[in-house]
Amino acid sequence: MKTQRADFTDVRATNLAVVLRHLRVNGPSSRAAIAASTGLNKATVSSLTSDLIDQRLLRETGLTGNRIGRPSTALALDGSAYAAIGLQVTADRLTALAVDYAGEQLLLWHRVFEKGRVSAITALAQRAASRVRQQGRHVLGLTVAVPGFDRFGADLGGVLSGSLRQPDLSVAVANHTGLAAVAELRHGGYPDGTNLAYVTAAAGIEAGLVVDGRLLPDAGRIGRFSLGPAGAPTLEDLAGVGQLVRRVLQGADPESLADLSPAVEQVTAQARAGDTGTLAALDDTGRYLGQGLALVANLVNPEVIALGDHYAALATWLVPAAEAEMARHTESSARLVASALGLHAAALGGAVAHLDRIDTGELPAHPRD
Amino acid sequence: MKTQRADFTDVRATNLAVVLRHLRVNGPSSRAAIAASTGLNKATVSSLTSDLIDQRLLRETGLTGNRIGRPSTALALDGSAYAAIGLQVTADRLTALAVDYAGEQLLLWHRVFEKGRVSAITALAQRAASRVRQQGRHVLGLTVAVPGFDRFGADLGGVLSGSLRQPDLSVAVANHTGLAAVAELRHGGYPDGTNLAYVTAAAGIEAGLVVDGRLLPDAGRIGRFSLGPAGAPTLEDLAGVGQLVRRVLQGADPESLADLSPAVEQVTAQARAGDTGTLAALDDTGRYLGQGLALVANLVNPEVIALGDHYAALATWLVPAAEAEMARHTESSARLVASALGLHAAALGGAVAHLDRIDTGELPAHPRD
Numbered sequence: 001m002k003t004q005r006a007d008f009t010d011v012r013a014t015n016l017a018v019v020l021r022h023l024r025v026n027g028p029s030s031r032a033a034i035a036a037s038t039g040l041n042k043a044t045v046s047s048l049t050s051d052l053i054d055q056r057l058l059r060e061t062g063l064t065g066n067r068i069g070r071p072s073t074a075l076a077l078d079g080s081a082y083a084a085i086g087l088q089v090t091a092d093r094l095t096a097l098a099v100d101y102a103g104e105q106l107l108l109w110h111r112v113f114e115k116g117r118v119s120a121i122t123a124l125a126q127r128a129a130s131r132v133r134q135q136g137r138h139v140l141g142l143t144v145a146v147p148g149f150d151r152f153g154a155d156l157g158g159v160l161s162g163s164l165r166q167p168d169l170s171v172a173v174a175n176h177t178g179l180a181a182v183a184e185l186r187h188g189g190y191p192d193g194t195n196l197a198y199v200t201a202a203a204g205i206e207a208g209l210v211v212d213g214r215l216l217p218d219a220g221r222i223g224r225f226s227l228g229p230a231g232a233p234t235l236e237d238l239a240g241v242g243q244l245v246r247r248v249l250q251g252a253d254p255e256s257l258a259d260l261s262p263a264v265e266q267v268t269a270q271a272r273a274g275d276t277g278t279l280a281a282l283d284d285t286g287r288y289l290g291q292g293l294a295l296v297a298n299l300v301n302p303e304v305i306a307l308g309d310h311y312a313a314l315a316t317w318l319v320p321a322a323e324a325e326m327a328r329h330t331e332s333s334a335r336l337v338a339s340a341l342g343l344h345a346a347a348l349g350g351a352v353a354h355l356d357r358i359d360t361g362e363l364p365a366h367p368r369d
Numbered sequence: 370m371k372t373q374r375a376d377f378t379d380v381r382a383t384n385l386a387v388v389l390r391h392l393r394v395n396g397p398s399s400r401a402a403i404a405a406s407t408g409l410n411k412a413t414v415s416s417l418t419s420d421l422i423d424q425r426l427l428r429e430t431g432l433t434g435n436r437i438g439r440p441s442t443a444l445a446l447d448g449s450a451y452a453a454i455g456l457q458v459t460a461d462r463l464t465a466l467a468v469d470y471a472g473e474q475l476l477l478w479h480r481v482f483e484k485g486r487v488s489a490i491t492a493l494a495q496r497a498a499s500r501v502r503q504q505g506r507h508v509l510g511l512t513v514a515v516p517g518f519d520r521f522g523a524d525l526g527g528v529l530s531g532s533l534r535q536p537d538l539s540v541a542v543a544n545h546t547g548l549a550a551v552a553e554l555r556h557g558g559y560p561d562g563t564n565l566a567y568v569t570a571a572a573g574i575e576a577g578l579v580v581d582g583r584l585l586p587d588a589g590r591i592g593r594f595s596l597g598p599a600g601a602p603t604l605e606d607l608a609g610v611g612q613l614v615r616r617v618l619q620g621a622d623p624e625s626l627a628d629l630s631p632a633v634e635q636v637t638a639q640a641r642a643g644d645t646g647t648l649a650a651l652d653d654t655g656r657y658l659g660q661g662l663a664l665v666a667n668l669v670n671p672e673v674i675a676l677g678d679h680y681a682a683l684a685t686w687l688v689p690a691a692e693a694e695m696a697r698h699t700e701s702s703a704r705l706v707a708s709a710l711g712l713h714a715a716a717l718g719g720a721v722a723h724l725d726r727i728d729t730g731e732l733p734a735h736p737r738d
Binding site: 011012014015018035038039040044211212214216217218219220221224225226228232235238288291294295296298300301329330332 | 384585607701
């Protein structure tokens with residue numbers, strides 16, 4: 001009657017993760033100390049650490065100061081050998097970002113983008129990967145962060161894998177909001193294991209959900225939600241940034257704006273100047289956004305709800321109204337914060353997603369460049 | 370910059386779980402075979418299995434048929450030593466249910482309940498625990514499944530722990546819908562790791578969410594959701610079973626009905642007889658329920674949405690309309706099914722929750738009765 005997972009293949013990955021974690025927590029340690037602390041036998045520890053040294057994830061750091069017996073060689077984590085790349089696609093812009101396993105940002109490039117031009121994405125990916133390799137890092141993977149959840153993503157993955165011709169480079173395409181949530185979790189300074197929702201506006205209202213350290217796949221499409229007879233307004237109709245811009249900047253047609261950022265800047269300028277119409281529109285937007293956030297809070301009960309991209313830029317005015325509305329609809333204690341990651345959070349998340357896999361004991365397929 | 374969990378105390382639990390899993394998958398095995406397959410050293414395996422034998426979770430089954438070397442003693446899982454109890458509280462009824470670690474149902478009792486009489490809950494818990502102990506099982510834990518997410522649950526936990534006076538008995542109080550989801554996952558015949566939402570109507574519309582084998586705590590309050598100006602109808606107003614009964618059975622006041630079951634039976638009888646008014650009301654309810662389920666599907670993307678309690682009884686009529694509405698609001702491929710667990714799914718889940726913990730290597734605190 002048991003329904004546990006029966007995959008024994010992950011025993012080695014689990015053990016690798018245990019060794020990596022031991023070194024992360026305790027700092028440089030001898031093989032004997034690792035064996036004693038983890039309950040793994042010495043032969044297993046030798047084999048695991050040998051793999052990790054081959055993979056350049058560990059290095060020998062000289063002798064430990066054991067008081068008893070022969071001095072032994074200490075092993076330490078090495079974060080500089082591996083890097084990963086995130087490539088964020090928006091309506092009119094490409095952003096490429098690379099970080100290494102130690103968290104160092106290696107490059108951040110922006111390019112103008114003509115929608116649908118896959119060759120531009122491939123070219124930028126190639127150039128970013130070459131640049132990172134020139135810096136002596138092995139590129140573990142590349143994730144293209146795309147808005148929405150449409151077919152484009154699936155097709156793009158195939159085209160990219162084919163044209164990059166790097167069998168040892170893992171290529172993924174994922175929704176930008178989910179990736180932004182992954183980045184926020186790693187770089188937002190939250191305690192371990194924080195359950196988090198990351199809510200974005202730039203490509204329609206979406207929520208990336210991280211539960212128990214893991215991103216829920218294909219989750220978070222909240223903008224289309226409506227309740228009532230056919231034709232009832234959606235959350236997007238009520239709380240979308242496009243709607244807000246249309247209302248505040250009469251004459252602006254957000255449909256024609258590839259990027260809402262300039263319009264959002266104009267709205268924030270008017271709000272700072274105390275324009276009453278702008279403030280009233282922001283209050284309404286915040287209130288309806290609060291209804292959507294209450295829904296997220298009631299359904300998945302995150303500890304933190306982080307507002308991303310345009311919502312982060314407008315957080316000063318949106319948050320009070322949103323919090324008041326949330327209090328009416330939920331007893332959740334979810335904390336509402338503005339993300340500090342800005343507009344390329346998804347690119348960062350795209351890189352982080354590959355580096356995170358090392359921590360679970362999933363080693364790179366090709367250890368050497 | 371790493372933000373992994375650093376709790377080394379779980380290394381032993383992880384290793385215990387590995388041993389239990391090995392035996393569950395491979396059947397009776399010698400200590401040497403366990404060590405060879407898991408990479409744990411023989412001394413560690415000896416120590417782990419010694420604990421598990423002490424805990425009556427393993428038993429020695431005689432000699433294995435090793436072809437080489439001395440025959441060695443095989444170890445096998447033993448599911449009969451431990452049991453757990455679920456106690457489900459509804460407005461007018463208490464249900465007690467016990468199962469053992471091997472999945473055998475040991476008792477199922479129903480009692481009339483006067484709301485708020487905690488002493489009746491305590492007395493029934495005492496009697497159920499005594500009966501299970503008379504059957505020679507160690508009672509690992511007892512969970513009281515309560516409707517809603519109110520203060521009553523927290524208070525009840527304290528009262529129960531105090532009055533049961535069993536320091537080795539783990540007592541929990543949890544929302545009934547979450548527990549029903551746990552039971553559905555273990556007894557519904559789904560593949561390992563299925564992500565599941567369990568939606569109930571009996572105490573307001575709620576969704577219990579299981580993601581990666583783990584129940585999201587305090588999640589799933591969807592009935593109160595509304596979108597629009599103040600006073601907009603909630604999902605409960607539109608798709609609640611109380612509303613349905615009120616509409617179909619004119620004169621019935623569901624507020625005065627402690628248990629909706631008789632009214633739901635009347636509705637199903639009228640639907641079977643082809644009553645057009647009843648069928649139209651069920652269609653409307655199904656349609657609005659579909660909007661709520663689309664929301665669940667879009668937000669957390671479960672593979673299965675199981676309809677529980679009254680929704681399961683009405684599934685024949687609700688599902689077609691709900692599926693049509695979901696198709697309009699989501700591209701999720703979530704499968705909509707009627708749960709077969711009936712009205713005491715939460716009691717079963719309350720017991721299962723304690724037994725599941727053994728599988729993660731969390732051994733009972735007090736091995737012997």
